[in-house]
Amino acid sequence: MNKVAALIALSFAPAFAGGLAVEEAHAAPTVQGDKKGYHVNEKFGFQFKPPKDWKHVALKQDETYLGAKYVSDKTYFWHDKLTGYTMDNTPEVMVICFAHENLTEETTATEDEEGNVTIKWNPYKDYDDFLQKTFQGEGFYKDSTKETKVGGVECSQYIYKVEKMGAPKLIHTWIFHGEDIDYAVQTMVFTSEYKKLKKTIDRSFKSFKLIERSGESLAGGKTGITFITRKDMDAEDPKERRTQRMTSEDQVRKRAVESLPEDWEASTHGNVLILSHVDKKLAKRFGEHADALLRFFEEEFPYWGKGEYARKPIIRICENRDELMAYLKGANINTYDTDGIPEMEILSYKPDGGFTGKDIDPLNRAVLGSWLYERDSDLYNGLPSWLNGGLRYVIGGMRLDGRKLEFRENDTDRQLAKTYRGKGVDTPPRELLKYTQKDFSDAGGEADRETYQRNLVMSYAFVRFLLSKECKKNKHTKDLLETYITTLDAVTEEMSERMDSLNEYEAPKTEEEEATAGKARAERFRQMERETVDATFERAFGEWGDDEWDNVHKTFWDWL
Amino acid sequence: MMNFATWMRRALAVSGLVLIAPAAQADILALKDGRVIEGPKMTQDEDFVVISYKNGDVKVPHALVRSVISETAGDYVPRTDEEKEKYKEGLALYEDKWIPIAKRKKLIEKDTAKELEQITEDRAHDEWGTRRKEESKNFRWEYTVPEHVKDAFVSRCESYYEIFTKDWKVKRDKRKEKMKMNFFRDVKEFYQVGGAGPGTLAYFMFLGDYDLCLFYDQTSMEFTEMVLYHELSHYLQKLLNEDFKVPHWPGEGVAEYYGGALWDAKKKKMDIGLMQEGRLAEVKGDIESGTRLKLKDVVTIQAYTDYSWGWTLVHFFMSDSKLKKGFQKYLKGLANDKNVKRTMGSFNLWFVSPEESLRYLMECLDIKDEQELAALEQEWYAYIDTELVLEGVSGLEKGAVQAMNQGMRLRAKRLFKEALDAGSESANIHYRYAGMIRYEDRSQALELMRKAVELDPVTPIYWYSLGDLLEDSDEDEGQRIKKLAIEMDPRVERQKIDFSKLGEQE
The missing domain is CATH 2.30.30.100 (SH3 type barrels.)
Incomplete structure (x- = not known):
């Protein structure tokens, strides 16, 4: 097993959570104030002074047990001489709250007669349980324990060492034992930096004090509001679907605004709700840009999920990438996950390279994905590789210039496609539209990276062409995309019944059947994909012959 | 405490x-x-x-x-x-x-x-923060297992080291620190401290002074040994040339070959190259479904099958003195022969391409062309069919567990039954089989679970499962036994696995 660098994968796509019908554990706002540099939390009953210049990080809506989170203004590095990799760590301070048993009633899951469940506000039993379940991918152990008092409060002080599968680090945790709540104040730093940072960390931790709680329920109480699930939003009746989606949109937006930290701002720009930790001007730019994208989708793809209500997205703009990463980490001290981010919420941050740089591409892709999914999730999930990849890439490069959205023209796909064409190794659209997932990277029966890359580039270029003005001027190409997508929609609808039967499990009767079951199943799915692709092509363009396709190709190549 | x-x-x-x-x-x-x-x-x-x-x-x-x-x-x-x-x-x-x-x-x-x-x-010393540290002749040890367990494994590892280094004529570089064995008291500690992901049984860090991490499975010394020898083999293969990265095959195939080793406590001797029943069960399953991997593909395509099919190929080579000579020449030469083309890759290690690996293997085995390679392939297939057989209780037990893990329920049930008919005295086998058939044949499941508890009365999950089964027919007794299990281990309920559902697809 290799010792690998900590490679961080950002995911800006919304996390589509299905779930139980739960009674909403209403995320009451965390009250915090700035009392001479102190973070004050009256709900949990504590205050402390975070290290100087460390930034306050917003908490995810479902992390109701986190009292505070701050991220360092400095990033530290560690170089692994063995592997040659350099790893970075931006320390954070988190306060995690654990209720004592006497608070069990108000903090444990309960189910009423209608089957609505109130989820436990803190899913972790205690700090050890929390660390074991959230610290993943690297090995850690408790190296030292000290029981003492800090500011008159019983305090257990721990050092955990992280030594295997990553850079050597220390987790420095003090657990303050209040009357009803234990407060774990933790931070993690490279071992090599600990000596330098210890004074700063200790000073901050020593400032921790208990204060009177406001009396707010930790679990948020029962509000009587039923959480809208994905299943609710996909109800059979179109009116019901619309109602549920609009209700969900209201609920999520309301919760998002209410749980905003003090130094964040909420604003609406057209259809987009912006939660911002950046300046007003930039927030406005984000909002107007995203709103312009949504209007573009409505105009360009009116046939996509026609008549369906797409919930309007929320865009959370973090001050910088470090804050975004800290937000993504949530309660996990060292891993990133989007599980806690509700649907509709898209994460972004103040772009380092300016708004025109590639930092905004993921935002565009996320807004696209969100809209396509909301309007027709089946169609979105059934997109073939060329179209999925092409749309994401090309839309990713769009920018609002004044009041108009423009495509980024200096991407390399067009030039590369032209080069492939010159060498005679390009994939003509007539072939590309018939490719299954396997075909996309197939070179003589074996998966080949070069073939995959080439087909990807051709996809990007072809989709760019399909969205261009030039495409709209040609009688064969102007409706090609709409024809393809609407036909695909109809075919996948018909195929879905067969897919359901494929998903029905029939237990094998003999060992021979059992041995081949897995492979047979995979083969059936592959076959279905083949049929879907072929049927779509045949129905959409069955009447076209060589002349029509030659015309399409010539128009495309001339455009290239 | x-x-x-x-x-x-x-x-x-x-x-x-x-x-x-x-x-x-x-x-x-x-x-x-x-x-x-x-x-x-x-x-x-x-x-x-x-x-x-x-x-x-x-x-x-x-x-x-x-x-x-x-x-x-x-x-x-x-x-x-x-x-x-x-x-x-x-x-x-x-x-x-x-x-x-x-x-x-x-x-x-x-x-x-x-x-x-x-x-x-x-x-x-049963927490990693207070672990013990020791050195044996060729290894450093950091451990939280009981002392007598560590001692048992020290003997095994030193013996294994002697056998491998003699067989392959290698030795460790005494200028470097001895390889560190991190021996965790249980799987939970291994995951937490070792940082391994769920499903990992052990791992070997092949850079620097080398680090091997594994846990002690208290319910199966044999299983712990098997995993240890596999990983240790990777270290020992490293000794062929520390600047060379042994390809996935033969690396994993050799590791599985030496993984099939057992310590004979009476003779104080290591038997190597024994049957890897789990791997064999996978290969036999593939054959039954109509798949036989090509020899060329095993050598050139890195895949999970390097553990199973790759093992059978190494076993085949090592079973014949002429082939063994050729194979050993191949593996040592891959790492050291001047005439083998290598390229510098990650971590400043030398790598060899799959095509070059195949070419050199053919050269070492004196295979001149595709026709001869095909003939060798047929010999290998015949070896699998006739020489590698699941036999004995142990073979059947492992085959059953492997089949269960792969979701092959029918096969697993048959092998469990055959293992029991052959006289299996494994509590775990009784427990797993009982779990699989609990809804089909409750009374047999109950009988099996009682036997599991009789064979290993100090494993709480067996008691808990027995109580669970009993509840339907005798609620009071069932509940009493479940409470007993919870007394033995308050967290026993977390260990429940529904074996009746394993392999079913939703």
């Missing part, structure tokens, strides 16, 4: 009078497999050590017991007729000798004190 540590200090202070303990003293049972049970009152009879929990008694056969530390530990209970006769003469059996009963009592007390000291010492 504080309990018997306190007792320990008191016991040692009152020289020799170990057994005069405070009324609240916990009894301690140490098993041969390293598990230690502390707390409930324990007594002994002819056949068992009886642990008395609030919800019932658990009877542990003496065959499983290493020592009992309790108020009655020194009391001698004659078991056989001969012992009973000698007892009347005032004699008791101690380490195969007949000695006066009083003398035996003193010796037992001394042994018990020593045992308690050892248990206390083991407990004081």
Whole structure:
């Protein structure tokens, strides 16, 4: 097993959570104030002074047990001489709250007669349980324990060492034992930096004090509001679907605004709700840009999920990438996950390279994905590789210039496609539209990276062409995309019944059947994909012959 | 821990009078497999050590017991007729000798004190923060397993090292630190401290001074050995040339070959190249579904099948003196022969391409063309069909578990049944099979689960599962047994696995 660098994968796509019908554990706002540099939390009953210049990080809506989170203004590095990799760590301070048993009633899951469940506000039993379940991918152990008092409060002080599968680090945790709540104040730093940072960390931790709680329920109480699930939003009746989606949109937006930290701002720009930790001007730019994208989708793809209500997205703009990463980490001290981010919420941050740089591409892709999914999730999930990849890439490069959205023209796909064409190794659209997932990277029966890359580039270029003005001027190409997508929609609808039967499990009767079951199943799915692709092509363009396709190709190549 | 540590200090202070303990003293049972049970009152009879929990008694056969530390530990209970006769003469059996009963009592007390000291010492170091560190001839050890477990594995590893280095004519670089063996007391600690992901059984860090991490499976010494030898083999292959990265195959194939090794405690000898039943079950399953991997593909395409098919290929080569010679020349030459084309890759290691690997293998085996390669391939297939067979109880047991893990329920059930018919005495096998058939044949499942508990009465999940099964027909008794299991381990419910659903697709 290799010792690998900590490679961080950002995911800006919304996390589509299905779930139980739960009674909403209403995320009451965390009250915090700035009392001479102190973070004050009256709900949990504590205050402390975070290290100087460390930034306050917003908490995810479902992390109701986190009292505070701050991220360092400095990033530290560690170089692994063995592997040659350099790893970075931006320390954070988190306060995690654990209720004592006497608070069990108000903090444990309960189910009423209608089957609505109130989820436990803190899913972790205690700090050890929390660390074991959230610290993943690297090995850690408790190296030292000290029981003492800090500011008159019983305090257990721990050092955990992280030594295997990553850079050597220390987790420095003090657990303050209040009357009803234990407060774990933790931070993690490279071992090599600990000596330098210890004074700063200790000073901050020593400032921790208990204060009177406001009396707010930790679990948020029962509000009587039923959480809208994905299943609710996909109800059979179109009116019901619309109602549920609009209700969900209201609920999520309301919760998002209410749980905003003090130094964040909420604003609406057209259809987009912006939660911002950046300046007003930039927030406005984000909002107007995203709103312009949504209007573009409505105009360009009116046939996509026609008549369906797409919930309007929320865009959370973090001050910088470090804050975004800290937000993504949530309660996990060292891993990133989007599980806690509700649907509709898209994460972004103040772009380092300016708004025109590639930092905004993921935002565009996320807004696209969100809209396509909301309007027709089946169609979105059934997109073939060329179209999925092409749309994401090309839309990713769009920018609002004044009041108009423009495509980024200096991407390399067009030039590369032209080069492939010159060498005679390009994939003509007539072939590309018939490719299954396997075909996309197939070179003589074996998966080949070069073939995959080439087909990807051709996809990007072809989709760019399909969205261009030039495409709209040609009688064969102007409706090609709409024809393809609407036909695909109809075919996948018909195929879905067969897919359901494929998903029905029939237990094998003999060992021979059992041995081949897995492979047979995979083969059936592959076959279905083949049929879907072929049927779509045949129905959409069955009447076209060589002349029509030659015309399409010539128009495309001339455009290239 | 504080309990018997306190007792320990008191016991040692009152020289020799170990057994005069405070009324609240916990009894301690140490098993041969390293598990230690502390707390409930324990007594002994002819056949068992009886642990008395609030919800019932658990009877542990003496065959499983290493020592009992309790108020009655020194009391001698004659078991056989001969012992009973000698007892009347005032004699008791101690380490195969007949000695006066009083003398035996003193010796037992001394042994018990020593045992308690050892248990206390083991407990004081059973967290990674307080782990013990030691060096053997060729390895460094950091461990939280009990001392006697570590000692057992030190012997095995040193023997294994000698066999491999002699067979392959390699040795470690004595200018470097010895490789570190991180031996964790259980799988939970391995995941947490070792940072391994779920499903990982062990790992070897092939950079720097080298680091091998594994855990001790208390329910199966054999399993722990198998995993250890596999990973250790990667280290030993490294010794061929530390700047070279052995390709996935033959690397994993060789590791599995040496993974099939067992220590013969009586002869103090290592048997290598034994059957890897789990892997064989996978290969046989592939064959039954109409798939036979091509020899060329095993050599050139990195895949999971390097563990299974790759193992059979190595086994085939190593079984024939001529082929073995050629194969050893190939592996050593891949790493060292000047005529092999290598390229520098990640971590400043030399790599060899799949095509070059195949070319060189053919050269070393004196295979001149595709036709001869095809012929060799056919020989290999015939070897798998005729020489590699699942046999014996152990083979059937492993095959059953492998099939279950792969979701092949029908096959798993058949193999479980065959293993039991062949006389399996594995509690785990009884437990798993019972779990699989609980809804189809409740009474047989119950019988199997009772047997599991009889074979291994100190594994709480077996009791819990028995209680679970019993509840339908005898609710009170079922619940009592479940409570007993929870007394044994408050977290036992977390270990529940529904074997009846394994392999089903939704």
